[in-house]
Amino acid sequence: MNIINLENITKVYQVGSEEVHALDGVSLKIDRNEYVAIMGPSGSGKSTLMNILGCLDTPTSGRYDLKETDVSDMSDNQLAEVRNREIGFVFQTFNLLPRATSFHNVELPLIYAGIGSVRRRELAEKALTSVGLKERMLHKPNELSGGQRQRVAVARALVIGPSIILADEPTGNLDSKTGEDIMSLFYEIYKQGNTIILVTHEEYIANHAKRVIRLLDGKIASDERVADHTVPGRQEK
Amino acid sequence: MRLHLFEWKEGLLISLAAIRANKARSLLTMLGIVIGICSVALMATAINGIDKAFVSGISSLGADNLYIDKYAWFSNEDFFLMRNRKNVSMDQFERFQKLAKLPLAVAPTILSGHKVLFGENYVEGTLTTGTTDGYVRTTNFNFVRGRFFTALESNGARNVAVLGSEVAAHLFERQDPLAKEVKIDGIPFRVVGVLEKQGSNLLGNFNPDNQVYMPIGTVFKYFRRDRDTVTIVVRAPSTQMIAATKEEAIGMMRRVRGLMYDEKDDFSVNTQEGLTENYNQVVGVIKIVGLFITGLSLLVGAIGIMNIMFVSVKERTREIGIRKAIGAKRRTIMGQFLTEAALICLIGGLVGLLLAIGLSMVINKFLPTSVQLNTVFLAISISLLTGIVSGLAPAWTAAKMDPVEALRYE
Numbered sequence: 001m002n003i004i005n006l007e008n009i010t011k012v013y014q015v016g017s018e019e020v021h022a023l024d025g026v027s028l029k030i031d032r033n034e035y036v037a038i039m040g041p042s043g044s045g046k047s048t049l050m051n052i053l054g055c056l057d058t059p060t061s062g063r064y065d066l067k068e069t070d071v072s073d074m075s076d077n078q079l080a081e082v083r084n085r086e087i088g089f090v091f092q093t094f095n096l097l098p099r100a101t102s103f104h105n106v107e108l109p110l111i112y113a114g115i116g117s118v119r120r121r122e123l124a125e126k127a128l129t130s131v132g133l134k135e136r137m138l139h140k141p142n143e144l145s146g147g148q149r150q151r152v153a154v155a156r157a158l159v160i161g162p163s164i165i166l167a168d169e170p171t172g173n174l175d176s177k178t179g180e181d182i183m184s185l186f187y188e189i190y191k192q193g194n195t196i197i198l199v200t201h202e203e204y205i206a207n208h209a210k211r212v213i214r215l216l217d218g219k220i221a222s223d224e225r226v227a228d229h230t231v232p233g234r235q236e237k
Numbered sequence: 238m239r240l241h242l243f244e245w246k247e248g249l250l251i252s253l254a255a256i257r258a259n260k261a262r263s264l265l266t267m268l269g270i271v272i273g274i275c276s277v278a279l280m281a282t283a284i285n286g287i288d289k290a291f292v293s294g295i296s297s298l299g300a301d302n303l304y305i306d307k308y309a310w311f312s313n314e315d316f317f318l319m320r321n322r323k324n325v326s327m328d329q330f331e332r333f334q335k336l337a338k339l340p341l342a343v344a345p346t347i348l349s350g351h352k353v354l355f356g357e358n359y360v361e362g363t364l365t366t367g368t369t370d371g372y373v374r375t376t377n378f379n380f381v382r383g384r385f386f387t388a389l390e391s392n393g394a395r396n397v398a399v400l401g402s403e404v405a406a407h408l409f410e411r412q413d414p415l416a417k418e419v420k421i422d423g424i425p426f427r428v429v430g431v432l433e434k435q436g437s438n439l440l441g442n443f444n445p446d447n448q449v450y451m452p453i454g455t456v457f458k459y460f461r462r463d464r465d466t467v468t469i470v471v472r473a474p475s476t477q478m479i480a481a482t483k484e485e486a487i488g489m490m491r492r493v494r495g496l497m498y499d500e501k502d503d504f505s506v507n508t509q510e511g512l513t514e515n516y517n518q519v520v521g522v523i524k525i526v527g528l529f530i531t532g533l534s535l536l537v538g539a540i541g542i543m544n545i546m547f548v549s550v551k552e553r554t555r556e557i558g559i560r561k562a563i564g565a566k567r568r569t570i571m572g573q574f575l576t577e578a579a580l581i582c583l584i585g586g587l588v589g590l591l592l593a594i595g596l597s598m599v600i601n602k603f604l605p606t607s608v609q610l611n612t613v614f615l616a617i618s619i620s621l622l623t624g625i626v627s628g629l630a631p632a633w634t635a636a637k638m639d640p641v642e643a644l645r646y647e
Contacts, residue, residue: 057639076566099255
């Protein structure tokens, strides 16, 4: 089953009197439990694609089916619900709420989903344990290192059990050692059967993925499976 | 509905955290609301005090009373035409008293002003009511000392006087006034009673506290040899019976004064309603203007809240973006900021209210009053409403933010 199905997606921005085609007819299918990297130089449209995939934005034309539901024409509130239930975001700048504890940050999507406090606590603790930060549950972001912050963000992305994890340059603000740690965390998550979409411009980060899609000028330039194709996650199913 | 409750509770916690994070700013913003609510509550309290004083003044005079007089008290009728009416005489009063069946009590009154003296102390221009023993039953007087004068004293036109509490306090600083001899315009009178304090400042000299009462015959004997027109006080048996009592009074007075069926009334039956109407007209304007002016200070506070909420929304653009990205709906964001504005106002309102309660105790020294329960509810609802109204525009700005833009905001 295709978890994501993009058909001829375009996104046009009006900049002054000029029309900018950020995406120009992108069609793309992504299966459940794939590990996809989206690459491209700046201005290639990868941020726009990531915003559309993440239901933060809607395409100018074309059709986007997420879990066989058309989301291309949804209202703000419907999209918020889809983001809440189906998509886990991991950002380059972590984007945690600065005044809230790790626990509260991880709990937040569950609050918006309307889950009761007992169940929330259970799920948030489980997610924080899975990223190895159970002990830092009551620390605020400014009391954590960059790597730890990103782990909290990963826990927040995972906590509700979304269909896709969408990571936008997740190692961009980390040193290479910590970056590697985060990447192995992603690999683990992938092995557990999750679908991961990684947006990056670093070749060595993209190499962690099993499929690399390259964008250029709003179009897909290449879409290839990575050679060593032993996917342990598949066997677990 | 559970969903809403979570979001609301969550919003409340977030708001508290946000208020705490910006203590100085929140406090200064609150100050506007504190002052606004305090002044509105004080205004309401002062108005309440004036109303209460008026009502207690009226009721000390007897709220169900009618006054049959040559003159209409509250009307636009030509004074000089009324002047030409026949006087209401004591004879007429006596015939009226026999004819009228409905009233609880009737009494004639005539007013004059005199110097009342005891020893070194005196009160100049004291309003003196000359009346009969029946008068006390048209009032709600209570006595701290003694009694009202009796029928015997009244009919015999004795030199006896009943003192209002203020008059007594002035003349007799520490002594017991009862059975003492006071000089009224030089003529000796025996004090037979002292009234309990009525406490209303609104009636001025008409306040029983500042008056002296004596038999009407005595007044005629010494002070009003002209035997001018008297005012007949008629007490209706109940508030419901005022209209019927008035009807009867008009009919009987027409008989007493020998009016033909086609002649107009040559007297007026005045009610306290006229006094109340007059009061409401004057004080009503003061109330509206007062509440409007104090309302302005609340408006200034509200603008402050709106301003600070706009700043807060702008500052937290990124936070709004994050919340939207992980699934907060417009309603949730809107609720969060509305709750914050409402909370600031509510806290400010409560502080303002406490301040008003404290200040009302000071006001109480001059005008007996206190913050009423409905004022408390009013102040709390107004402060909540102010928060919601002034938070509306900023909250809406936050709610409709584009998550992509918001996340990009530095």
